[in-house]
Amino acid sequence: MSIDLFAIRECMEGGIPAVVATCAADGTPNISYVSQIHLVDARHVALSFQFFNKTRQNVLANPQATAFVINPESGARYRLQLRYLRTESEGPLFETMKARLAGIASHSGMSGVFHLRGSDVYAVEDVAAVDDAPAAPLRHKRLLPRVREAAAQLARADTMSGLFETLLEALDARFDIHHAMVLLRDRGRGRLFVVASRGYASSGVGSEIPDGAGVIGVAAQQGVPIRINYSAADYAYGRAVRDSALARGLADPLEMAIPFPGLAEPGSQLAVPVLLGDEAIGLLYVESPEEGRFNHDDEDALASLAGTLAWAIRALEDCADAEDDAPAAQAAAPDAADAAPLQVRRYARDNSLFLDDDYLIKGVAGAILWRLLQAYTRDGRVDFSNRELRRDPAIGLPDITDNLEARLILLGKRLAERGGALRLEKTGRGRLRLHVDRRVTLLEMA
Known part of the structure; x- marks a missing residue:
């Protein structure tokens, strides 16, 4: 290919809809908009199959397709020559796209409408710039040095409380992410609970999100990152998720006693599962009032830190289970006889x-x-x-x-x-x- 797919992945953020052109078996053309093309790897992309529309009818009969994508920052346009390969209705790719679609639906009030039937996988046979003029250079955040520094800090944490605070401080100071929280999984109750947060008026420690509810619950349940980069106008995350969960019998009104510490109207959200093997033991959630704040580079960086966090949690838990040789001295009970019980x-x-x-x-x-x-x-x-x-x-x-x-x-x-x-x-x-x-x-x- 003349252009590396990873070099234009900003075009696949969904900020500007892509155009997909197909032809029927008799040569009749069809053009349709798609909200997002999902980057699978260096040679493949996937389109969501939600409805049996004309685009899908065409590629089943004639597997060739052309997609046009636009870089939202530079305006550079690119043409992707595609060849339909297969539809996946289970497995990691399907679960990733399903989770992201479910997260978007949860925030748009369309949970009962959007259903992913399958992930249509295409081989990318060529990528070329549409314009004759040289494209503006794409801006990458170059976060790898910051990831390295933050991972080294996490490795030095000697308590779990210190581990969480170190991570949140690093996100603030090194990644310019000022609203973040760490949640851990209560598998027995099907919940995630906030164990540390930064950037909010109240900590929200102890507040809960049911598995499968909202961006956080879906990302943890499916074990895949979910990133939303548009403003969730008129949608208060904590209240809406809890109201929905209560209506579905997934939550207890008692959970309302600890308010969820999210922004009232986030412009961007990124939920990254903390994976230990194949299991999500927790989740790292960040958000911003700014639209378009998080891109693929941010997702890569936080996924790397979440991996470090998972093994640090396991190591510190093992360490905490080992007692000091000498037991702590027995403390006398306080004399509080005059205080109200x-x-x-x-x-x-x-x-x-x-x-x-x-x-x-x-x-x-x-x-x-x-x-x-x-x-x-x-x-x-x-x-x-x-x-x-x-x-x-x-x-x-x-x-x-x-x-x-x-x-x-x-x-x-x-x-x-x-x-x-x-x-x-x-x-x-x-x-x-x-x-x-x-x-x-x-x-x-x-």
Whole structure:
């Protein structure tokens, strides 16, 4: 080919619709617009098959097609000579395009309308510039040096909390991404929960998104990045996703107690799954009020950092499960006899905890705090180890991929945001201490 496909991938962002020309078996031409051509690899592209339209009828009879694409920055035009190969209705390519289409549909209110039937794969036989004048040079962000620096910083993190903060700080300082969050997967409940965020008025730590809901839920469920570069006008991400999830029976009204920390009207969004093997154990989500903010280079960079993040999470979780040789000293229970007692209510159906009348947390994190408080009120214990929590059947941590250390970080942040009547302190490798500044009464609810 006279031009490398990767050199013109900005043309396939969907900012300017592409034109596809085909011919019927009798030579009758047809021209149609497509919102996006999906770049598969250096020799192939794919078009989404949603409706049995004239373009698809033509390529099934005559597999030759021509596509015209335009660079949205330079205005340079390119002609792609295509040859239809096959339609994939399952597998990685199909799941990638399905997830991106589902993400777009979720943000446009068309979830019940857009359905991907298949991914039509084309061989690219030639790419040529349409204009005689030399095309304006394409601008690349040259993010590889920044990825290298950020990955080195992540490798030096010695705690999981520090790992998340290092990543968010690097995105801000090195990539000029000011709104970002890290979510981890609760496989048992089919949710993702925010464990760290940056750039928002409130942290949103502990807020949840159901699998398959919105850009975040779909990207995690399908294990593929989703990038949307248009303004989601009149669409508040957190509220709309939750309303939709509630209507479909995927969410609990209790989740509304922790507001999702997203921008009210993001112009650009990028959700990148954190993959450990083939499984998404979490997700890195970034957004911007600016339209067209994230391109292929940003997606590549964040996917690389997400890979580093996945293995760092696994390594730090393994490290946290190993205890220090010497146990932490037993702390005396505080003398809080004169303070009003703190009532902690637990709802057994989902381990939801309330401190007085305020919702705190649910799920595994709620079960952990409940067990700590039971030991404290019964025996005066305040020192615990990761190992005993992991082995406690009442907590119900399924396996190591459900990440005990991350639950403890989440729980600690939620308690800190509540003003510190209860606090968690890391006292050594694999050890933690519960600080109690008021008398506690425990109340079990059905």
